[in-house]
Amino acid sequence: MPIQLCCPICHESLATTPSGVCCPGSHQFDRARQGYLNLLPSHKKKSKQPGDDNDMVAARARFLSKGHYQPVVNKLVELIHHVGGHVGGEKIRILDAGCGEGFYTAEIQQKVSGSDVCGVDISKPAILSACRRSKDIEWLVASVSQLPLMGNQFDVIISVFSRTDWQEFARLLKPGGHVLMVTPGQHHLLALRQLIYQDVRPYPEDKRVQDLPENLSLVNSEEVKECMVLEGAETIMDLLTMTPHYWHVKPEQKEKLEQLTSLECELEMRVSVLQKR
Template structure:
């Protein structure tokens, strides 16, 4: 059950041809040596090197490989299994980063076809090393190089959403799993940096959904992490937007304890694409 790709130039279907993907208009995209496809044309980039840089990808990989966020993977897999699809699913991880969650899902749902994409090439390079059975793409969420109505589930973890595009590639009745920070997510980390800390605001995107998407449920994922060394603390910081706002004094203050007990709090919201009216 292959992932059906769409040409990012003319929007025709892409077919596999040796180590390339090509459409009927002869737009050709060669697979990288690592196996991924770059389906983000240079004229559609907003910057020369969009997304996470190499340093951020390496920090994220080190941190996640220690299993601190394994409860999040488990919650996603439990929810995917709860949909009760008898046939293998097609699953899309939108903004997959370096592929930690994507690979965890594929390992547990072996018969499913899984695709992960990210706008950052360093992230997809890292993801390609995790699992060769996943279709990895460099692509933008605002113009998915994927054919219509093929996915049973789209997953978005702390990433930008494009509701029309998600709806376009979802089957009727398909689900979106949206992970956002809870109000107290990483509170200990933030308290170690800032003098005044405010709870994260509620995600306003769920208040203005398009008519063809319905919010079914939300649940909170709680987990208490013990970061046992300075490297883990700094790697976690590098995964967050706070990294770009701390000064040298704040960073030193964060490194000083050498360990940190920190709460993971994420909100998992499940949306469904409505079936068309008869």
């Protein structure tokens, strides 16, 4: 059974049509020639072009394609195989909520055999880039806070450096399903941040796991640590551009970064595993 979509307007189930999808209320959504569906109604947008812009998406695609964050992919795949054991002979169904340009989504789809995967992001440029990574994933332009998907159908939800909506995640998960949330560790990208800020403080512990609904509980938390060796100014600038720090860098700091030929930088991320009871 394919991933079950729901209408973002009336919340009824969407059925496949020759041109896209349609609900019983005759709300129709055409599938773009690149393969994705735009299920973000215009009145739900808070800006004309919400989410990451073209420059951020291109920088992230270049940087991640070089494999610097591969240890995070490996940890996610390991955990999916571990928590997905209850699925048995059925296909494991995975949602990447806030998938960006699809790096993690496509890697997971390739490495977890027998999986049905859906990637959702509010940024249209990000989803366009994601479509170039894989044609075997259901790519959707939509908001994480109002996911156009029918409930109780996913075994695993991935959230990598993205906003979370616990009520939506709990609605979409099957009983016993899991959320894998990736957040920055205290010293993530410390060397880069030291080049930008005078006073560099450790990232605070993520407090989102302290505000869970009753039917979600934290069952495990693991760290992923590596030392990345970034070669070339383009790679260093791509890392900067794909982070929120890009908006705080001063022109003279940017010029200094553009002159670097290499940078040793910390990769430190925390993967929190939550389960729906």
